[in-house]
Amino acid sequence: MTMLSITGVHAFYGHIEALRGVDVEVKHGEIVTLIGANGAGKSTLLMTICGNPRAAKGRIVFDGEDISAKPTHEIIRSGIAQAPEGRRIFPHMTVMENLLMGAITSEPRYLDEDLEKVFALFPILKERREQRGGTLSGGEQQMLAIARALMSRPRLLLLDEPSLGLAPMLVKQIFSVIKAINAEQNVTVFLVEQNAYHALRLAHRGYVMANGRILMSGTGKELLANEEIRSAYLEGARDTKGRRS
Amino acid sequence: MAYFTQQLINGLTLGSIYGLIAIGYTLVYGIIGMINFAHGEIFMIGAFISIIAFLVLGILGVTWIPLALLIVLIATMILTPVYGWALERVAYRPLRGSPRLAALITAIGMSIFLQNYVQLVQGARIKPMQPVISGGFEIMREGSFTVALSYLQILIFVVTVVLMVVFTLVIARTELGRAQRACEQDLGMAALLGIDVDRTISLTFVMGAALASVAGLIFLINYGVIDFYIGFLAGIKAFTAAVLGGIGSLPGAMLGGLLIGLIESFWSAYFTVEYKDVAAYSVLVLVLIFRPTGLLGKPDIEKV
Ligand SMILES: Nc1ncnc2c1ncn2[C@@H]1O[C@H](COP(=O)(O)OP(=O)(O)OP(=O)(O)O)[C@@H](O)[C@H]1O
Numbered sequence: 001m002t003m004l005s006i007t008g009v010h011a012f013y014g015h016i017e018a019l020r021g022v023d024v025e026v027k028h029g030e031i032v033t034l035i036g037a038n039g040a041g042k043s044t045l046l047m048t049i050c051g052n053p054r055a056a057k058g059r060i061v062f063d064g065e066d067i068s069a070k071p072t073h074e075i076i077r078s079g080i081a082q083a084p085e086g087r088r089i090f091p092h093m094t095v096m097e098n099l100l101m102g103a104i105t106s107e108p109r110y111l112d113e114d115l116e117k118v119f120a121l122f123p124i125l126k127e128r129r130e131q132r133g134g135t136l137s138g139g140e141q142q143m144l145a146i147a148r149a150l151m152s153r154p155r156l157l158l159l160d161e162p163s164l165g166l167a168p169m170l171v172k173q174i175f176s177v178i179k180a181i182n183a184e185q186n187v188t189v190f191l192v193e194q195n196a197y198h199a200l201r202l203a204h205r206g207y208v209m210a211n212g213r214i215l216m217s218g219t220g221k222e223l224l225a226n227e228e229i230r231s232a233y234l235e236g237a238r239d240t241k242g243r244r245s
Numbered sequence: 246m247a248y249f250t251q252q253l254i255n256g257l258t259l260g261s262i263y264g265l266i267a268i269g270y271t272l273v274y275g276i277i278g279m280i281n282f283a284h285g286e287i288f289m290i291g292a293f294i295s296i297i298a299f300l301v302l303g304i305l306g307v308t309w310i311p312l313a314l315l316i317v318l319i320a321t322m323i324l325t326p327v328y329g330w331a332l333e334r335v336a337y338r339p340l341r342g343s344p345r346l347a348a349l350i351t352a353i354g355m356s357i358f359l360q361n362y363v364q365l366v367q368g369a370r371i372k373p374m375q376p377v378i379s380g381g382f383e384i385m386r387e388g389s390f391t392v393a394l395s396y397l398q399i400l401i402f403v404v405t406v407v408l409m410v411v412f413t414l415v416i417a418r419t420e421l422g423r424a425q426r427a428c429e430q431d432l433g434m435a436a437l438l439g440i441d442v443d444r445t446i447s448l449t450f451v452m453g454a455a456l457a458s459v460a461g462l463i464f465l466i467n468y469g470v471i472d473f474y475i476g477f478l479a480g481i482k483a484f485t486a487a488v489l490g491g492i493g494s495l496p497g498a499m500l501g502g503l504l505i506g507l508i509e510s511f512w513s514a515y516f517t518v519e520y521k522d523v524a525a526y527s528v529l530v531l532v533l534i535f536r537p538t539g540l541l542g543k544p545d546i547e548k549v
């Protein structure tokens with residue numbers, strides 16, 4: 001069953017057309033990934049789902065409801081959360097306060113339970129809970145960004161390059177956490193990644209974007225096997241793949 | 246010593262007024278990074294709404310002072326914020342995201358507009374008011390000089406302290422306060438967490454105006470005269486106080502307000518009244534040379 005359906009969406013920054021007619025579908029329970037070169041419009045698509053920038057043309061339907069004209073906070077309150085590009089942790093707030101910010105839309109009675117859940121996923125955050133966000137390491141900030149997004153109990157989680165700048169060990173850890181969130185907490189995930197190899201292996205389905213348009217889509221396996229994609233986005237990943245599979 | 250004590254009391258009274266206005270500057274600057282130059286006029290409107298409320302109560306025959314004061318306080322704290330709210334809604338919101346200079350010029354324009362509006366509907370002559378509270382304690386005597394702490398001043402301190410505590414708690418503890426702090430650090434991210442940014446900004450203007458309106462009421466009953474122009478100087482002083490304390494910092498605004506009040510009062514007492522403003526601004530310049538973020542402002546050195 002379709003959870004998020006994006007049809008013919010265009011979006012602009014001033015006169016720059018960053019999305020030029022995008023169609024994407026995400027089904028309940030899926031992990032879907034979006035890959036593409038720098039400047040393709042991936043982050044813009046995630047932000048457009050959240051209403052900033054607004055879709056100038058086209059429709060975005062979430063759980064049967066057209067959200068393309070709604071203000072950002074209402075879209076979020078309808079069950080979408082995003083860990084955006086650049087993490088955007090509140091630097092002057094502690095880890096705990098950042099998590100509470102994430103919980104601002106959810107009912108207070110779930111608070112303790114939800115904190116337990118994210119601390120179980122990211123034990124380091126529990127150790128660091130009184131530390132200020134701005135002083136966390138890059139990897140810890142990434143975990144905090146994901147944890148903060150989870151605190152709103154989303155049905156759909158949007159992640160923008162969660163593995164960016166992380167050491168290989170941490171990349172694996174982040175991807176296994178995403179898998180756990182999806183499988184155990186029943187959260188649908190729409191994920192933008194540069195790390196195409198890992199992302200396509202993790203995802204049920206994937207989309208490839210270039211110049212504000214979707215070039216290709218298919219299951220993770222199909223896209224991984226596609227020659228064009230391998231040469232364009234999986235350079236250097238080939239030998240890794242050889243070793244693993 | 247007696248003279249010193251008297252000046253201290255006067256300085257604290259003045260400082261309460263500046264501090265209450267300064268909070269409005271600092272809250273708005275913190276959240277949208279603009280200097281709301283029309284905020285002094287909101288204070289002036291608060292004073293006018295207070296005097297009108299007193300007149301109406303007089304006509305209605307409400308003469309028991311504590312009750313009258315309470316009604317006037319509530320009236321001005323409800324009605325003045327309507328102006329603060331409308332100011333943001335009409336003049337500033339359409340400009341959000343445009344260059345800072347545009348917002349600044351608009352703010353100056355709104356300041357002039359509000360002055361003229363009050364001058365037009367209320368007249369340009371000064372409005373005097375009978376003292377509503379008289380009497381007090383004599384707390385010290387030195388020769389022929391007595392130090393008086395009036396009931397009015399006690400009331401001013403109590404009201405100021407209570408309001409500052411309440412607003413500090415609102416910002417520290419409530420969901421609105423948390424939303425304000427999130428907006429202060431990253432408006433876009435706050436929206437991505439489901440915070441209604443427009444509403445939070447509106448409420449910030451409302452809070453600032455409510456505090457300024459109390460300052461207006463205090464000004465009215467303490468000095469007994471107001472006109473449409475009082476917002477200009479008080480606004481600049483309070484703005485100076487906010488910068489001195491560290492713009493964006495709530496305790497900084499309170500501290501800055503008290504300091505500016507004390508500096509003015511002591512300078513006029515021991516040196517020359519004519520140069521009291523120069524003294525206040527000089528202290529500001531000195532502080533900014535050595536601490537560009539103001540006394541309690543937080544320097545932005547952290548990695549993000
Ligand atoms: N705030 C903005 N103002 C103007 N142009 C923007 C803005 N944000 C993005 N763009 C432009 O829109 C296009 C798409 O950008 P976007 O950030 O969506 O790309 P991306 O696929 O996420 O790239 P990356 O992989 O580098 O993160 C780019 O050409 C970019 O320059």
Ligand SMILES: [Mg+2]
Binds near residue numbers: 042043044085
């Ligand atoms: Mg991006």
